[in-house]
Amino acid sequence: MADIQLASNQYGKAENRVVRVIRDTDRHEVRDLNVTSQLRGDFLTAHTEGDNAHVVATDTQKNTIFAFAKEKFDSPEQLLLRLADHFTSSFDWVTGGRWEAEEFGWTRISEHDHSFYRGSPEVRTAVVVKDGDDTTVIGGFHSLTVMKTTESGFVGYPKDRYTTLQETEDRILATNIATRWRYNTRDMDFDKAYASVKGVILDSFTQGYSKALQQTLYQMAEAVMDAHSEIDEIKFSCPNKHHFLSDLSPFGLDNPGEVFYAADRPYGLIEATIQRTGAPTADSAWNGIAGFC
Amino acid sequence: MADIQLASNQYGKAENRVVRVIRDTDRHEVRDLNVTSQLRGDFLTAHTEGDNAHVVATDTQKNTIFAFAKEKFDSPEQLLLRLADHFTSSFDWVTGGRWEAEEFGWTRISEHDHSFYRGSPEVRTAVVVKDGDDTTVIGGFHSLTVMKTTESGFVGYPKDRYTTLQETEDRILATNIATRWRYNTRDMDFDKAYASVKGVILDSFTQGYSKALQQTLYQMAEAVMDAHSEIDEIKFSCPNKHHFLSDLSPFGLDNPGEVFYAADRPYGLIEATIQRTGAPTADSAWNGIAGFC
C-alpha cells in the first residue's frame, strides 16, 4: 500500500439559492444570493474510516444559512462573516472554512413598491476565508461586459516566426470584467464599497487611449487602490473579446470600423494581481478561485 | 426501398455575430446582433442526389449578412426584411425562408461617447418569415426576469388524489418573460415599437393582485394589444420560477414572507397565444420557435 496522507480538504453545501425579502415597510427590498459554505478542520477519520462524528452535515450547513439570512441581512460579506464565526465557534474541530456568495441585482420597475426586474448586468461575488484567527474578506464581481468602439490599439509587440497579427491603432476593445479585491478590515459598509468600486472601474475603463488590455487593467486597479484605502489587493481576469473587422472588400465595400464579427473562441486572456506595497498578503485565501493567477 | 418524399426543409448560416458601430459622429452607437439566415425553395436534388446547383452556400449567406449590415442599419427587423427580399429576388428557386436575429443591448457608460457596457437584461428577438408573397414579421424578447414580492396568490384549484399543494394568498410571483408578437405591417419604426411594448409589459406586470400567472400573462397581452394596433397576435411562454418559503420553524424562527428558497427545477410553465379577433392568422410562421404553443 502506498504511504499517503490527507492534505487540504473542505466540504459543505454549495449554491444555496437564498432570496431575502426585506418587508418592514410596504416598500420591499430584495436580496438574491447564491451561498456556499465549506468547513475545514479535523475531518481525517471521515476520510480514512467513514467515521462521521465530526461531519457537520451539509444539510445542516444549508439550514444554518437560511436561518441566518432570516435573522438579519446587511450585506453578503457580513452574512458570510456571521456564518464563519458561527461554525468555527460551535464545533471545536472546525478550525476554518470558506464561505462564498454570488448576488444577483434586482431593479425596481417604475419605482413600484414590490415589483422588480433582474437588471444588474454583473454578478457580485463575496468570499470569506477563515483560518484559525485569520479572516480574509474578498469582494468582487464578474460578467460585466464592456466595450470601447475606438481609442484602442495594439502595436509594438515582438514578431517571430509564428507572428502574423497586423498592428492596429483603431480597434474595438471589449472584455468581460471579472475582478476580486481583498479588504483589510471586516468592519465596514461592504454594500457602499461595492457600489463605489464598480463605479470607479467603469469610469476608469472609459479613460484615455488603451495600448493593450494589460494597461487598461492596471489603470483600473490603480484607480480602485487610490479611492479605497480599505483594499490591499485586487485581481483581474479579463478575456479580450475579439471583434474582428469584417473584410467587405470582395464585395466592393469599404469598412472603416463599422462592421465587426464578434468571435467566441479563442480569446485573449489577461490576468493580473495588483497589491498595495508593504501590505500583508493572504495568498492561501485565493486558492480555488478559478481563473485568477 | 420505402416510398418517401422530402417535405419541409430549410438551411442556412446560423448565429452570425454581427456588431455594427454607427460612427457618423464622435458619439458612437452600437448594435449587437446574432443573425441566422435560412432559405426555402427547390432544394430537392441537393437532398436526393447531392446536386448543389441550387445550394446558395451558407458561407455566402453569411457574407451577405455582413455586407447588408454595412450598407444601412435601422432595426433588426428591417435588416432581416432586406435579407429576405434579397435572397428571394436573387435566386429563382428560393421561394422563401426564415431570418432571425437576437439583439443584445449596450448602455453608454456615464454618457461617454464610445464606451458601453452590456446592460440590457433581456435579449430582443426578431423573425421574418417569407413564403411566396406572404411576409410575416415577429418581434419579441426573452430572458426578462421579473418578480413581485407580494400581491400574488393561488387558490381555488381542483383537488384530486395527487394534490398536496396548499393554497396561498401571499407568495412571490417570479417569471422569466419570453414573448413574441406578430406585426400586421412591415412599414413602421420597429425600434420604437419594441421599446414601447417592453414598457407596457413591465408596467402591466406591476398592476393589481395576481390570482395566477395565466391571469397576469393575459393582462400583459391585453395591455399590448390595446396600445399597439399594428400587432395582431402575441404569445407568452413563461416559467413560474418557484420561490418556496423556507421552513424555519424547526429552528424556532417565524418566517412571514421573508426568506425563500429559489428552486431551479421543476418549474411551472405557462404558455398562451392571444389574437386580435378577426385578424388574419399566420400559423406556419411560428414553426420551429421553441416553447410557444
Next chain:
Amino acid sequence: MADIQLASNQYGKAENRVVRVIRDTDRHEVRDLNVTSQLRGDFLTAHTEGDNAHVVATDTQKNTIFAFAKEKFDSPEQLLLRLADHFTSSFDWVTGGRWEAEEFGWTRISEHDHSFYRGSPEVRTAVVVKDGDDTTVIGGFHSLTVMKTTESGFVGYPKDRYTTLQETEDRILATNIATRWRYNTRDMDFDKAYASVKGVILDSFTQGYSKALQQTLYQMAEAVMDAHSEIDEIKFSCPNKHHFLSDLSPFGLDNPGEVFYAADRPYGLIEATIQRTGAPTADSAWNGIAGFC
C-alpha cells in the same frame, strides 16, 4: 379596449427530474428522465378572470408523474402515454396536452450490479401530443456529435457577388445530430425501436462520400424509413460544425488535412423533414419543438 381572444394555450410542470431504479433483483437498472407535462383544454376563465376552478395545479401534475413512474416503468413513451390518458380522462375540461421526456443513459461500470456512469453521448427524447381522440408519439434524440475525417466535400454551388467560399473535395464533415421521428402506432416496444433507429442513423452516416450535409441527412432518413415501417415521418436539424483547415503556410508547414480549427459560430444549419408518401401527417403535433422546420 382591443377586441382580443385567447387562442392556443397550455400549461404544466416542466423538467421533473425523475430517477427510477428497478431493483427487483440485485442487478439494478436505472432510468433517468426529465419529464414535462402540459395540459390543454378549457382554461379560458383562468386567463380572463383568474378563476382557477379548472387549473389542475402544476404541482399536482408533478406528483402524478412521480406516482406513475413508481407504478410501472417500461419506456419513456409509454410513461407519457399513461400520463396523457390519465389527465384527459380524469378532468372533463382537459381535452389534450403535450407530454415530453428527455432520457439520459447510464452504463454499468465493469458489469457491476448497482454502479453506473452516465455514458450515453446523446439525449433521448420522447413527445406525446394528445388532441381529442388523436394521439401522436414522437421519438428522437439530440446531442449525438459525429465526424467524418474524409470522404466529404462541397462543390458545384452557385456563385454570386457575395460568394468567397472555395470548393473542396476533402474536408471534415461534423454535425451534432438532432432528430425526431413520428410513430404510426402506440402499441410497440419503443426502447427496442429507439436502439435500432440510433444504430441505423450512425451506420448510415459512415456510408459513402458526402456531397453535402443535405445529402447525408436524406440518406439517414431513407435508411430509417426503410428499416422501420412503424415510422411515418422523420425530421433532422443538424448544424454543420465547421472544421477549418489551419493555414500553416506562413510558418513553412504543409497541412494536408491534419490540423483543423473547430469553430463555434456561425455554423451551417440544415433542417429537413422526410415523410412516408401517402401516410397521414400530424403537423400541429410538431408545434413548439425548437429548430425543426
Next chain:
Amino acid sequence: MADIQLASNQYGKAENRVVRVIRDTDRHEVRDLNVTSQLRGDFLTAHTEGDNAHVVATDTQKNTIFAFAKEKFDSPEQLLLRLADHFTSSFDWVTGGRWEAEEFGWTRISEHDHSFYRGSPEVRTAVVVKDGDDTTVIGGFHSLTVMKTTESGFVGYPKDRYTTLQETEDRILATNIATRWRYNTRDMDFDKAYASVKGVILDSFTQGYSKALQQTLYQMAEAVMDAHSEIDEIKFSCPNKHHFLSDLSPFGLDNPGEVFYAADRPYGLIEATIQRTGAPTADSAWNGIAGFC
C-alpha cells in the same frame, strides 16, 4: 496616488480548439483539444506604460499551438510541454507560464476507418506549469458522472439546533467526478497513464459500502496512488448530487428506493487533496484551478 505594485500576472490565448487528424494510414485517428497558453515573466511596463515590446501577441501564441500540433502529436501533456519549452527558451523575459488542455474523446463508429462519434462522457484535462527550472505536469478529468443505487448511507453525524437531516443506510450516491493528479516525471506515456487512472477510479467507486462521499474519495485516491508511483498527489472536487426519495405516501404508494427526485441545487461539495508522504509538493502550480482546495 496609492503606492502599488504588480504582483502575479499571466496572459495568453485561451480555448484554441485544435482538432488533429492522424491520417498516416487509411485508418484515421482524431485528437480533439481545447488549448490555452499563458505566459509569465517580465511584463511590467506593458501594464504600467502600455509598452508592448515584451508582449508576445496572444495571436502568436495561437499560431504556435496550431503549428506545434502539426509537427507531432503524442499526448496533450507532451504537446503542452513542448509549448512550455518553446516559449521559455525563445524569449528571454518569459520565465514561465501555464499551459492547459481539455481533450474530448471520439469513438470509432462500428470500427469504421474515418467515422467517429463524440462518445467519451468525461473531459480529460492536462496542465503544465513552468516556473524557471521547475516544471509541473498535472493530469485529470472532469464531468464523469457516476452513481451507486445502493450500498451507501450517511449516519453518525453531529446534531445541533439546525440539524433536520434524517440518517439513512440506503440511499443513492451520485457524483460528478472532477479530479486532477500531479505527476513526478515528464518522461512517460501520459495517454497510457490516463486510461489506467480513469479505470482505477471507476473500479474503486464500485467497491464496498460508502459511509460518506469523503470516504469514497479517499478510497479512490488510495487506489490511484497504489497503482501509480509516478503520481505524487491527487485532488478531488465532487458534488454530492442529491437524489431525494420521492414521498409517495400521500398517494397510498410505498417507495422502497425506487423513485427519486434528482435535485440541481444546492448540492454537497466534497474536496480533498491526498499526497504521497514525503514527496515534494508544488502548491503554486495549483493556483487558478477552480474548485480544488
